Amino acid sequence: MSINISTVFNILKQEVKNGKASVLTYSELSQAYYDYTGVYHEPHGSWDAVLGKINNWLYTKNAPPISAIVILKGKNEPGGGFWGCSPNVPNRPKTEEEKIIVWMKILEDIGMYDWQNVTLS
Numbered sequence: 001m002s003i004n005i006s007t008v009f010n011i012l013k014q015e016v017k018n019g020k021a022s023v024l025t026y027s028e029l030s031q032a033y034y035d036y037t038g039v040y041h042e043p044h045g046s047w048d049a050v051l052g053k054i055n056n057w058l059y060t061k062n063a064p065p066i067s068a069i070v071i072l073k074g075k076n077e078p079g080g081g082f083w084g085c086s087p088n089v090p091n092r093p094k095t096e097e098e099k100i101i102v103w104m105k106i107l108e109d110i111g112m113y114d115w116q117n118v119t120l121s
Contacts, residue, residue, distance in 0.1 A: 001039050003033070003041060003046065003047075003050050004037065005050055005053060005054060005120060006119070006120045007033065007036050007037060008029070008033065008047075008050050008051070008054065009054050009066070009119075009120050010036075011029065011032045011033060011036065012054070012066045012067065012069060012070070013066070013115045013118070015069050016066070016069075016110055016111060016113070016115050019111050019112055020111045021066075021068075021069050021107045021108075021110040021111040022069065023069045023070070023071045023076070023107075024069060024070060024071070025043070025070070025071055025072065025073040026043035026044065026046075026047055026070060026071075026072065026073065026079070027043040027073055029043070029047060029070055030042065030043045030046065030047075043073075047070065048079065048081035048085070051067035051070060051081075051082070051085070052067070052081065052085040052086060054066065054067055054120070055067050055085055055086035055088060055089055056085075056086040056087070057120060058086075058088065058118075059086050059087045059088040061118065063088075063113060063118060064088065064106060064109040064110045064113055065082075065085075065086060065088045065089045065106060065110075066110055066115075067082060067085075068082065068089075068103060068106040068107055068110060069107065069110060070082075077099070077100075077103060078103065080092070089106075090102060
């Protein structure tokens with residue numbers, strides 16, 4: 001069964017509250033999706049294409065790439081498919097320090113963005 005992109009987007013939006021973006025792991029995203037739909041998708045390999053589509057759509061609306069809040073369990077950073085997945089996501093920075101700085105800025109932008117009336121259409 002295919003993944004409903006609007007459902008995923010709504011799950012992600014719920015993680016942004018009071019000017020702060022909370023992170024969730026791919027496993028937590030799989031569980032949240034299951035809780036909403038009753039359909040389970042594996043955490044590994046199921047989400048990259050959908051999250052990239054969401055970010056590409058958000059780019060057309062001048063919105064930050066909300067999928068930056070989805071992280072690898074145990075690594076506390078986005079998966080490798082995040083970097084460069086859309087025009088509003090830079091290519092993976094060369095150093096670990098630079099990667100963290102860039103990612104934290106993206107998370108700050110996500111937290112500050114007004115997501116209330118943003119819908120996928």
